[in-house]
Amino acid sequence: MVNLLHGQLVRLVAANADKDAETMARWSRDSEFGRLLDTDPIMPSSPAQSKEDIRKWMENEDPTRFGFVMRALTDDTLLGFVGIGNISWTNGTGWASIGIGAREYWGKGYGTDAMRVLLRFAFTELNLLRVALNVFEYNPRAIKSYEKAGFKIEGCSRGVLNRDGKRYDAFEMGILRDEWERDA
Numbered sequence: 001m002v003n004l005l006h007g008q009l010v011r012l013v014a015a016n017a018d019k020d021a022e023t024m025a026r027w028s029r030d031s032e033f034g035r036l037l038d039t040d041p042i043m044p045s046s047p048a049q050s051k052e053d054i055r056k057w058m059e060n061e062d063p064t065r066f067g068f069v070m071r072a073l074t075d076d077t078l079l080g081f082v083g084i085g086n087i088s089w090t091n092g093t094g095w096a097s098i099g100i101g102a103r104e105y106w107g108k109g110y111g112t113d114a115m116r117v118l119l120r121f122a123f124t125e126l127n128l129l130r131v132a133l134n135v136f137e138y139n140p141r142a143i144k145s146y147e148k149a150g151f152k153i154e155g156c157s158r159g160v161l162n163r164d165g166k167r168y169d170a171f172e173m174g175i176l177r178d179e180w181e182r183d184a
């Protein structure tokens with residue numbers, strides 16, 4: 001039987017507060033990474049704070065959130081995180097998020113592979129019907145990766161982001177389970 005949480009390049013596992021905190025704190029100091037991920041101001045975290053955050057994240061009992069870290073299948077390197085949140089069980093919908101903090105791994109197929117694994121988990125394990133996400137217009141690598149995983153651009157929030165004196169759009173992208181089943 002196929003391992004639901006293994007892809008071609010990565011596997012999704014629980015974060016380990018003791019082992020992963022230092023690396024994740026390093027990612028939090030990367031302002032480009034932070035600005036690709038979120039609209040909030042970047043906020044660096046210490047290893048101790050990251051350790052605490054990971055512990056809370058993994059102890060999370062919120063049934064509308066499922067979070068993983070991704071590790072390379074070849075040598076177990078910690079690459080990033082991926083998850084589904086804001087699940088509406090009534091409607092069968094959820095929001096995906098992903099970030100590869102190890103930037104030397106950007107653009108090498110790891111993110112698309114991790115997203116494909118997450119979608120399989122969302123559609124076959126959580127039985128969701130739709131997964132959506134937001135992405136900023138200045139992140140073409142992410143947009144391309146999501147399109148490769150099967151997402152379509154569904155809408156645009158114009159000028160929602162204000163950075164360095166310029167306004168930027170954010171796109172909403174989504175994928176429905178029947179589209180995923182057709183293309184899987």
Ligand SMILES: CC(C)(COP(=O)(O)OP(=O)(O)OC[C@H]1O[C@@H](n2cnc3c(N)ncnc32)[C@H](O)[C@@H]1OP(=O)(O)O)[C@@H](O)C(=O)NCCC(=O)NCCS
Binds near residue numbers: 109
């Ligand atoms: C977004 C992210 C998860 C994508 O994962 P990834 O492993 O880098 O992406 P992949 O290599 O699987 O796919 C990227 C695709 O975009 C293409 N690409 C890269 N840079 C590009 C650019 N500037 N313009 C257009 N396409 C680009 C790549 O060529 C590749 O397509 P291909 O396989 O057809 O050649 C990862 O880059 C990341 O975490 N970045 C930092 C944080 C972030 O942006 N998170 C997402 C927030 S919405």
